[in-house]
Amino acid sequence: xxxxWLIFTLFLAVMLFDGIIFPAFFGLRxxxxxxxxxxxILLFCEINTQGLIFGVILSGLAEFYWGLRLGVLILPFLVxxxxxxxxxxxxxxxxxIFMIFSGLVLFIVFWETSVLISRII
Numbered sequence: 224x225x226x227x228w229l230i231f232t233l234f235l236a237v238m239l240f241d242g243i244i245f246p247a248f249f250g251l252r253x254x255x256x257x258x259x260x261x262x263x264i265l266l267f268c269e270i271n272t273q274g275l276i277f278g279v280i281l282s283g284l285a286e287f288y289w290g291l292r293l294g295v296l297i298l299p300f301l302v303x304x305x306x307x308x309x310x311x312x313x314x315x316x317x318x319x320i321f322m323i324f325s326g327l328v329l330f331i332v333f334w335e336t337s338v339l340i341s342r343i344i
Contacts (some may be wrong), residue, residue, distance in 0.1 A: 227277060230268075234260060234281050239290055255270045257285050260336070261300060262329045265307055266322055275304060280319035292344045 234257075241256040261282060268274045282296040307329060315322045 230264065230277075231281070234284075236246055238285060242288065254285075254289065257331055259330065261285075261296075262303065262326055262333055265300075265303060266326055270304065270308055270311065278304070281288075291341075294344060295337060295341050298340050299333045302336045303333045306332050 237256055237260045241254065244257060261278065264274075264278060264281070268277075278300055279297055282291075282300045285291075286293060286296045307325065310321075310325050310328065314325070
């Protein structure tokens with residue numbers, strides 16, 4: 224239970240840094256660090272119903288914070304979970320090399336799906 228609270232607290236800190244501090248000082252686009260954090264949660268947590276619901280809640284919270292339409296981050300998160308599930312069927316993701324490869328694949332899938340959904344919605 225404390226692990227979920229720690230992840231939630233870190234997520235709020237990441238959103239604070241990503242929304243206010245990093246765009247002001249470094250010129251990074253808002254949302255970049257949050258997407259990386261969501262992908263990291265996917266890689267390091269187990270793929271189960273509780274983790275899926277927790278990720279959807281965090282994605283929905285990020286949508287609400289940035290004023291995005293419903294589904295702009297939730298649907299890419301669900302697509303990324305599906306891709307991770309398929310990658311987990313064929314590869315041992317707990318291996319460090321495959322974890323890095325899977326992280327890059329998930330980031331690209333998440334990013335491109337969110338761009339596609341934001342154009343559709």
